Amino acid sequence: MNVIDFFCGCGGASKGLELAGFNISLGIDFDPNAAATYQANFPHAKFILDDVRNITVEDVVAKVPRVNEVPLLLCTCAPCQPFSNQNNKRSESDIRRSLLDETHRFILALNPEYILLENVPGMQNVNPDIEGPFCRFLSFLSSNGYYYIKFIAKSEEYGVPQKRKRLVLLASRLGVIDEPEKTHGNDGIPYVTVRDAIGMLPSIQAGQMCDSDPIHKCSNLDAINIERISLTPEGGDRRDWPSRLINEAHKGYKGHYDTYGRMSWDKPSPTLTTKCHGYSNGRFGHPDTRQNRAISAREAANLQTFPSDYIFKGALTSISKQIGNAVPCELAKNFGLAILSHFDRVQEGQE
Structure with missing residues (x-):
């Protein structure tokens, strides 16, 4: 067909x-x-x-x-x-x-x-x-x-x-x-998790690209966001930070806790958007607390169940848009x- x-x-x-x-x-x-x-x-x-x-x-x-x-x-x-x-x-x-x-x-x-x-x-x-x-x-x-x-x-x-x-x-x-x-x-078949999808990928840090896979690359973070994510546990968010790190707009505001959040290893990820490469854009922080960064383009692609050898063209922002829209x-x-x-x-x- x-x-x-x-x-x-x-x-x-x-x-x-x-x-x-x-x-x-x-x-x-x-x-x-x-x-x-x-x-x-x-x-x-x-x-x-x-x-x-x-x-x-x-x-x-x-x-x-x-x-x-x-x-x-x-x-x-x-x-x-x-x-x-x-x-x-x-x-x-x-x-x-x-x-x-x-x-x-x-x-x-x-x-x-x-x-x-x-x-x-x-x-x-x-x-x-x-x-x-x-x-x-x-x-x-x-x-x-x-x-x-x-x-x-x-x-x-x-x-x-x-x-x-x-x-x-x-x-x-x-x-x-x-x-x-x-x-x-149903029938005892568990959901596929973040760990199942990305747990096998090599460790990288903010702004880095994996030598063996040019799509396994992630955006850089400035000093304050490195500090923020380093204080965020797996599955955590800005509620885990000291007050000095919280944006003024978020102080005293309850809700939208996914922004600046880390994913959880053993659950499905949140919905990926066209800005899933950005740490501040959702719960797109990597679940491993030793990797203080947002998820990479390859990790986003895996969470969208693209084959591991799928080829993507364009800059990181374009690739994230393509993946989030898919x-x-x-x-x-x-x-x-x-x-x-x-x-x-x-x-x-x-x-």
């Missing part, structure tokens, strides 16, 4: 689907660094580097031979920032809010057997009093003969060492499709397996 991955970013969804057994035919994104990363990891796939609003159906068909002869999964993970609770500058005029609408014309033309959508849960709550982009998408699917299921997926329940809630939609024009079974947290590979893999299982049942006349 072929995959066309709209808003593919650096390829988290594509890699997960590839690991599930799909053929990655085409990636589409407008970010040059993400495009370079994608093409380095999917050398046999075609790529369109452009804003989706400038791309025609003919552009896509030209890149995917026999597009209507081989079963197709259309993956659409439009930018999540316009709908994220962590975006304090959300605006109704943000043009990214309407990007999901652009996929309608491709679905009509390509008639894919399956559609996979992943985004932040807040996407379905946009414009509660009027029809927002997600509501329009659901109406579009229904009016064009697609069965769909939407649900909130907890990434840790699908083998991702990270607490990350996502809105997921699976759609098929071949029949009713069910929510994929969870792989972790669909966790293991999440996409599990949803891909569910799609393939459904397709097999359809072929056997069981659906």
